[in-house]
Amino acid sequence: MTELIELGEVRIQVTRKAVKNVHLSVHPPDGEVTLVAPTSTRLDVARAYAITKLGWIRDQQAKLQQQTREEPRQYITRESLYLWGQRYLLEVEEKDTKPGVTWNHTRILLTVRPGSDHAKRAEVIHNWHKQLLHKAVQPLIQKWEQRLGVKVAGYYLQKMKTKWGSCNHRAGNIRLNTELVKKPKELLDYIVLHEVAHLVEPTHSERFTAILDEHYPSWRTARDELNALPLETINPSEAANRDQGGQNEGFIRRR
Template sequence: MILNISGIPIEVCKKNIKNMHLYVKPPNGNVTVSAPLSMSDEAIERFVRTKVSWIKKQVSKFDNQLRQSEREYVSGETLYVWGKQYYVQTQYGNKNSLVLSGDKAVLTVRKGSTAQQRENFVREWYRELLKAEVARLLPKWEKITGLKAASWQTKYMTTRWGTCNTKTGKIWLNLQLAKKTPECLEYIILHELVHLVEKKHNERFVMLMDKYMPMWREVKTTLNGQTLDYME
């Protein structure tokens, strides 16, 4: 069911849960409500209408992010790495590189390179950064939980921070996690490991998350509230 309130489409999903949950999800600010199976459509709409001001505020944040102009990876732009903002300083050289120094991201590119070529390089730089951190953190969480991923891979995604295949045991992690604070990556790693044994976001899932990371709700809020650096 789709509600349209104050010009904002809101997807309603009824589930076997006890309480209502309202989400404004990155990267586009899509609004979703999870409601108990027994709750009437009228009650759901009344609940959503009490949250309209909050919804508009959150959606506006994502709208502002999406209106950022397309990056050219030139001096003066910004990049986020592990939650910290860096100012791009572009220079020419024979070999592409990206070095963090203080609050600067010194990007060396070949003269005449296009914005797309620079973006491709930066994206692969993020990939290598994320892969190194996942290789360090995944074994840690596998040991803590006793759960093990058969394999893992990084992938640029626009609607999910991570996903998994419960049949094969494979985990995918969003490339953009390298822009977030480190605890956000740990939260998503744990989230996907738990999904290997519990597909749904039900009571068992919540119980396991609470057991292994009591502060996961706060980290989730941080993750969804941090700015998504433009990358298309």
């Protein structure tokens, strides 16, 4: 069960789990604050802890507010799109054929049927993003499975509002944000390691940090670079589809 702590304008979602330590996080892009505490922690104790971290919380939220934002995409010709950290010009072609996307070193070509609206164009691009991520993610999962000695049961690719990824260590599943397809591939490698490592250590403990230090010594730099990159500004027509737990996204089972 999740409870709410309000400290002035700061709202903190509190969840109790079978963890040893308290974990306080400020999540991009909107500065949402979560606090995960051991199961026996009283709410007033969690509140007292959060008060001691209030200055840090506000600093992190201020950094996110100042971060560069992408303009909402309209999916029209001459618009800029990003793929694996590189900028491309979008060209839209209306043809009475199956919608799809192709790309080369300078442009992305979106083919849609005549009269296709913004929602349909966004859907075609999103499906293309998932296809690219599937190809990139699978070898990375295999690499980190072998190095960490774990097995990923399956994974989801979906738009996520506050996280780059997540892990359900009990089910052995990971979840990755499709926005990662816009970022440099080495940052995707870091996120995949981060989530697969949670199958070894579910919490952000010293043991978890040691795993990252051993296998990806520059992970702090990768984390900071990822969080410093432009964030997506959500188009109102897409907002209703965000953070829906993946019920509309395909689950890829690993064998």
